[in-house]
Amino acid sequence: MQATIDVNGLRKRFGPTVALDGMSFSVKPGQVTGFVGPNGAGKSTTMRVILGLDAVEEGSALIGGRPYRSLRHPLRHVGALLDAAALQPSRSARNHLLWLAHSQGLTAGRVDEVIEQAGLRQAARRKAGGFSLGMRQRLGIAAALLGDPPVIILDEPFNGLDPDGIVWMRELLAELAGQGRAVLVSSHLMSELQDVAGHVVVVGRGRVIADTGVAELLATVSGDRVTLRTTARQEAARVLEHAGAVVTAGADGRDALTVSGLTAEGVVTLLSRNTVPFSEVAAHRATLEEAYMELTRDAVEFRAAAGREAAR
Amino acid sequence: MRQQLHAEWTKLRTVTGTGRLLLGTVMLTLAVSAAAAAAVSCPPAGCDYDPAEISLFGVQLGQAVVAILAVLTISGEYGTGMIRTTLAAMPVRTTVLAAKAVVLTGLTLAAGTLAVLASVLAGRLILPGNGFTPAHGRPLLSLADGPMLRAAAGSVLYLVLIALLSLGIAAAVRDSAVAVGSVLGLLYLFPVVILMVSDQDWQRLLWRISPMNAGLAIQATTHLSSLPLSPWAGLGVLAVWAAAALLGGGLLLRLRDA
Numbered sequence: 001m002q003a004t005i006d007v008n009g010l011r012k013r014f015g016p017t018v019a020l021d022g023m024s025f026s027v028k029p030g031q032v033t034g035f036v037g038p039n040g041a042g043k044s045t046t047m048r049v050i051l052g053l054d055a056v057e058e059g060s061a062l063i064g065g066r067p068y069r070s071l072r073h074p075l076r077h078v079g080a081l082l083d084a085a086a087l088q089p090s091r092s093a094r095n096h097l098l099w100l101a102h103s104q105g106l107t108a109g110r111v112d113e114v115i116e117q118a119g120l121r122q123a124a125r126r127k128a129g130g131f132s133l134g135m136r137q138r139l140g141i142a143a144a145l146l147g148d149p150p151v152i153i154l155d156e157p158f159n160g161l162d163p164d165g166i167v168w169m170r171e172l173l174a175e176l177a178g179q180g181r182a183v184l185v186s187s188h189l190m191s192e193l194q195d196v197a198g199h200v201v202v203v204g205r206g207r208v209i210a211d212t213g214v215a216e217l218l219a220t221v222s223g224d225r226v227t228l229r230t231t232a233r234q235e236a237a238r239v240l241e242h243a244g245a246v247v248t249a250g251a252d253g254r255d256a257l258t259v260s261g262l263t264a265e266g267v268v269t270l271l272s273r274n275t276v277p278f279s280e281v282a283a284h285r286a287t288l289e290e291a292y293m294e295l296t297r298d299a300v301e302f303r304a305a306a307g308r309e310a311a312r
Numbered sequence: 313m314r315q316q317l318h319a320e321w322t323k324l325r326t327v328t329g330t331g332r333l334l335l336g337t338v339m340l341t342l343a344v345s346a347a348a349a350a351a352v353s354c355p356p357a358g359c360d361y362d363p364a365e366i367s368l369f370g371v372q373l374g375q376a377v378v379a380i381l382a383v384l385t386i387s388g389e390y391g392t393g394m395i396r397t398t399l400a401a402m403p404v405r406t407t408v409l410a411a412k413a414v415v416l417t418g419l420t421l422a423a424g425t426l427a428v429l430a431s432v433l434a435g436r437l438i439l440p441g442n443g444f445t446p447a448h449g450r451p452l453l454s455l456a457d458g459p460m461l462r463a464a465a466g467s468v469l470y471l472v473l474i475a476l477l478s479l480g481i482a483a484a485v486r487d488s489a490v491a492v493g494s495v496l497g498l499l500y501l502f503p504v505v506i507l508m509v510s511d512q513d514w515q516r517l518l519w520r521i522s523p524m525n526a527g528l529a530i531q532a533t534t535h536l537s538s539l540p541l542s543p544w545a546g547l548g549v550l551a552v553w554a555a556a557a558l559l560g561g562g563l564l565l566r567l568r569d570a
Contacts, residue, residue, distance in 0.1 A: 048396070048569070048570070051396075051400045052399070052400070052403045053396055053399055053400060053569065053570040054569040054570065055569060068403060069403040069404070071403065074400065074401065074402075074403055075400075075401055080400060082396060082400075083393050083396065085392070085393065086392060086393030086394050086396055086397055087392060087394050087397065088323075088327060088388065088389075088392055088394055089392065090327050090328060090329065091323075091326050091327050092326070095322070095326035098322055098326070099319045099320075099322035099323045099326065100319070100397070100401055102315060102318040102319045102321075102322050103315055103316060103318070103319035103401045103402050104315065104401065105315050143397070
């Protein structure tokens with residue numbers, strides 16, 4: 001079975017609210033795909049549709065080319081964590097995994113393996129109702145890994161994790177993708193996915209705004225900038241603009257300039273050659289969060305403009 | 313369906329509530345049956361009581377505990393959100409409901425048999441002291457007696473059908489409190505309404521469609537000809553209710569978003 005998710009033109013309404021408005025994207029094996037958007041953008045609904053829990057009016061969601069509901073042992077194909085709190089509080093963690101295992105024809109031995117993998121050995125026989133949110137996330141991860149599935153779907157897995165837990169989750173995601181699995185991870189915070197996701201699908205209002213590799217996103221949306229401190233601002237600007245850079249006044253102080261279109265090394269070389277004095281040159285790498293803000297700002301402006309048109 | 317059964321069985325046996333409710337069914341049925349047997353007396357001139365109905369009287373309350381257990385097997389999952397985990401693991405929803413029904417049937421059969429046997433035994437021990445003696449033309453209760461065996465076995469089946477009716481209703485309404493309220497209302501309101509209606513024809517009609525009145529006809533061993541329905545036909549009415557509830561619940565489970 002191919003480790004892929006193909007979402008094609010999903011449309012769904014809840015009463016008058018449009019939840020999914022032509023949602024389409026695909027998730028490839030061997031990398032973490034970030035599924036990012038503000039709350040209410042349709043991320044969780046899309047995931048529920050992929051898992052056959054919610055029906056759609058139009059469109060299809062396929063796992064390795066097949067609809068989820070046609071899978072005989074679905075947890076052996078797709079491991080998912082949608083809501084870590086969705087369990088019977090009086091059942092122990094191990095027994096929760098045990099009934100799941102039995103539903104897939106798996107043995108208790110496999111249950112003990114994932115308990116170990118999720119770091120739950122000490123707590124396995126305690127009632128899951130007494131777990132902290134972080135522990136429940138780990139239990140949810142254990143359940144998702146139970147069937148050793150080629151496709152993993154996690155809804156907001158960083159929620160409720162302490163710093164150790166966040167590091168653990170990031171390493172786990174990288175490891176799962178490294179094993180060739182297709183990993184889809186939703187988040188409303190782009191920063192959580194920095195250095196983890198290889199690909200991002202940015203969504204808003206039930207549709208895809210951007211579907212791109214993280215490297216391309218960073219390069220196209222923002223580009224790198226250099227912050228320069230100098231007492232000879234006019235001279236520095238003249239030299240740098242002559243070399244093709246765009247120079248703007250820096251935000252923080254009278255002697256600061258922001259330069260884009262040149263590397264930090266390029267700025268140092270040019271200024272030195274032209275004997276322009278400077279006290280500091282700092283390279284500023286665009287973050288995924290900035291790229292995301294820029295993308296969604298465009299989307300917001302587009303919507304605002306469209307709204308004005310419609311109101312006219 | 314084997315794996316779904318295994319999963320549902322594991323679920324039910326790994327929560328403490330299941331055992332407590334099953335024990336509660338047995339104890340409540342036995343206690344109320346014994347109390348009923350202790351409360352009646354048959355003078356030497358004879359009496360109108362049906363000893364089978366009296367010794368199995370506790371079923372009328374034991375059924376409430378069975379209903380709660382049945383409701384919780386599915387509504388409990390809606391309450392916590394675990395239903396989504398269940399349906400993601402077992403996407404064929406009607407099979408999930410069927411698996412729950414089978415496991416529930418097994419547990420109710422076991423607990424119901426215990427409850428009924430204990431009640432019959434209590435009746436056999438208590439009733440003779442209250443005038444139900446062979447000397448008064450009232451033989452000891454015995455399962456070797458055809459109608460008594462039918463009443464006892466039928467009472468176990470009655471409890472199973474109550475469980476299935478409750479499961480179906482719970483699958484349809486999802487919320488635990490609403491489901492328990494609906495089931496108990498359906499069971500206990502009919503007898504009250506029948507008492508309030510004065511018209512005889514209406515009384516008999518309501519009796520015939522009431523799941524509890526008609527269903528408990530299976531316990532009757534005396535005055536059979538005066539019943540609006542024969543014992544087995546009465547239990548059949550309850551079976552129709554249970555089948556309709558399961559069908560409706562299954563259909564809604566299939567159609568709705570989880």
